[in-house]
Amino acid sequence: MTGAEFLARSIAASGQTHVFFVDAVLRRTLLALNDLGVNTVLAHTEKAAAYMADGYARVCRRPGIVAAQSVGAANLAAGLQDAYLARTPILAMTGRKVPAHQHRNAYQEVAHGPLFAPVTAFGADVAEAADLPRVLRQAWAASVAVPPRPVHLDLFGLQAEVIETGTVAAAKPLDLSALRAPAYRAGPDPAAVRAAAAALRATPRVAIVAGDGAALSGCGAELLALAEALAAPLATSLGARGLVPTRHPLCIGVVGSYSAPPANRILDGADLVLFVGADTGDMLTNYWRVPRPGTRAIQIDADPLEFERSYATEHALIGDPRAVLRALAEEIGRPAARDRAYLEDAQAQIAAWRETIAPRLASDAAPIDPARLCAEITAALPEDGILVADTGYSGIWTGTLVELNGAGQTYLRAAGSLGWSFPAALGAKCAAPGRKVVCWSGDGAFYYHLAELETARRRGIAVTVVVNNNSGFGQGWPNLRRLAGNRPGAAETLLRFGPTDFTAVARSFGLRGIRVERPGEIAPALREAIASDETVVVDVATDIEARAPEAWAPPA
Incomplete structure (x- = not known):
């Protein structure tokens, strides 16, 4: 197969329904994709194309695919910042002028690597079509790993024509449809679960904060089950809004800088905060004031780099949030005499605020x-x-x-x-x-x-x-x-x-x-x-x- 045929057939075989781009890049591949029934969406700017791929990926959990020629690479890189911060899998491909044209004042040619490095989890130059099977699989897997993030392939040729016209020796295209975000759902360490469960049982005023990692895990039911067992108010980041019903009696809404007033006040009253897939950044904590520094914290995350980032972690449980929450709920069970005063006060504050805001609604x-x-x-x-x-x-x-x-x-x-x-x-x-x-x-x-x-x-x-x-x-x-x-x-x-x-x-x-x-x-x-x-x-x-x-x- 040619590189264009291999790339197009692999994208189609992997379940992608749309590819977003700004001309002129991968023209042979895009024509082949149309023949295979994959929709090719021409956007008017590289940033808009990247944002389309971002929205696509957040819904279907497969990498959004976006492409631009060498001249548009800087614009495309700028469009990946939101996807990087939101932990969205995107496969970005750009054309790259061949080495013989480098360092010779080639038209609008700048180094692409430094542009994409801050907003990608993986990047590679693809000099020959023969490299496509290996590099495409590696990039795809990296994009849906924990945490999911954009990846970048720099394809030789202004419009990637060197890769498109080269030969791929593979007998068949790649089928990467099984690799969706999050691709790997690791379970927790049983000893860590037992220690965290003991701390949660022994603390009367526990609050739960679910972040974007919890939303990615899809652990709404598990969050509600644990919150009910602990009589714990449940807050979310803005990105996890809607992970649980927003009018559920346990839900106190979004916390942090984009919060309604009662949620932060309620969280401030907790003796211990259980962070679930939550990045503990400034927006989630209203500039690290809620919860206050020194508040006891237990943290669940699939990404170990999130531990100890902003709060000292009393117990760190690494693993997919859904798997960890199930293990915690099984260990904790249903405490017979759980104090519900903290939860009931939280519910009263939420009810009072809803009454206050009702006239404006x-x-x-x-x-x-x-x-x-x-x-x-x-x-x-x-x-x-x-x-x-x-x-x-x-x-x-x-x-x-x-x-x-x-x-x-x-x-x-x-x-x-x-x-x-x-x-x-x-x-x-x-x-x-x-x-x-x-x-x-x-x-x-x-x-x-x-x-x-x-x-x-x-x-x-x-x-x-x-x-x-x-x-x-x-x-x-x-x-x-x-x-x-x-x-x-x-x-x-x-x-x-x-x-x-x-x-x-x-x-x-x-x-x-x-x-x-x-x-x-x-x-x-x-x-x-x-x-x-x-x-x-x-x-x-x-x-x-x-x-x-x-x-x-x-x-x-």
Whole structure:
């Protein structure tokens, strides 16, 4: 086989349904993929293509595949940061000018290795087609290992033509379909389980924090079982939102910097915190203030590098979170006289906060309070729907006020890259064509990748794009206005833009748009958009002065 034929047949045999790219790269391979029934999605920027692959991979747990020519390598590397931080498997391939052209001022040629090193778990040069079977298998396996992360193959030739036209001696293509994230589910050390169980049984006020690693493991049922046995409030990271039903009596919501107030206060009252697949970073702990330094901690993680990162670990249990939680639950059993006072106090705090926020969820104000928009999305999202949220305020609004069923619904969030959500939503829809996908994007984020509306129309990818349109960057607006003092014009110059009618923008790309200016218009607009078989932009005029829930932190 030629390299192009081998690569195309291996991708198809491994169950991939879509490949995302920016021309000009791997043209022979892409033509072969089309012949094999694999959808090739041309994006308008390398970052958007990477975000599409990211959304695709987060839903189907197979590596998202993205490619760009040598000139676009730097842009593609920048697009992998979010996937790296979110622990998403991606196979990125770039063209690479041949050695004879290196160090001779070749057009727009820079070293690729340093660009990809910070955002990949594995990278390799592929100089000959004969190397493809070995390197492709190694890269694929590395991408779905623990923790899953992007990998990069630099294929010789500006458009990878050296690899495509070379010969592969393999008798058949690779079938890598069995390698999905997480690929390896190791069990825990029984002695460590016994020690941790004894500590948990002996401590009356235990809280559980489930992070992105727990979401990857899919251990929602196991978390609830252990939390019930320990009468422990259960919190999640933003990335694990929806791993359990958000209205479950044990669930206290997202903790950290993107938290509603009661979750952090509840966690602050714990004598011992059980971290499950949680990275203990600044966002999860509100800058390492919740739980407070010195709080006792037990940590479960499949990645040993997560132990002792931010908190001293009393007991470290290495293994797949689902397997470890099952072992812990079996060891702990059902304590007969577990003190439920801590849990009951937590439930009272959550109930009080829900009562406080309820008027905003039903607000009839115009411009619209985004809290009302959250309530309407909760009601409209199908039982198996996928909600994709951008970073910043989009993450806070959806992570604190959109309720999820913890069963069929999926929540995907940006790990920090503004503008990620719309292309990622397109990728998610490619991975799950039978499910409805709703994207929540601020207008500031939506501007990043407006051109992908054309991609959605051309490729027939149907998502509902809800634009929280407040004509500015709402999250930082009040602070900047205070900082500007008696210079309000200066604040507006820095953070306000528009107003833009995104329904007109959608129509210019051949798609539908629905403008929403009154709260009563939200529900019918969402129903119409979600029922559509094409991408629809729901442009919601919201109030930039409306504040999302603010995270609590202990006094200095």
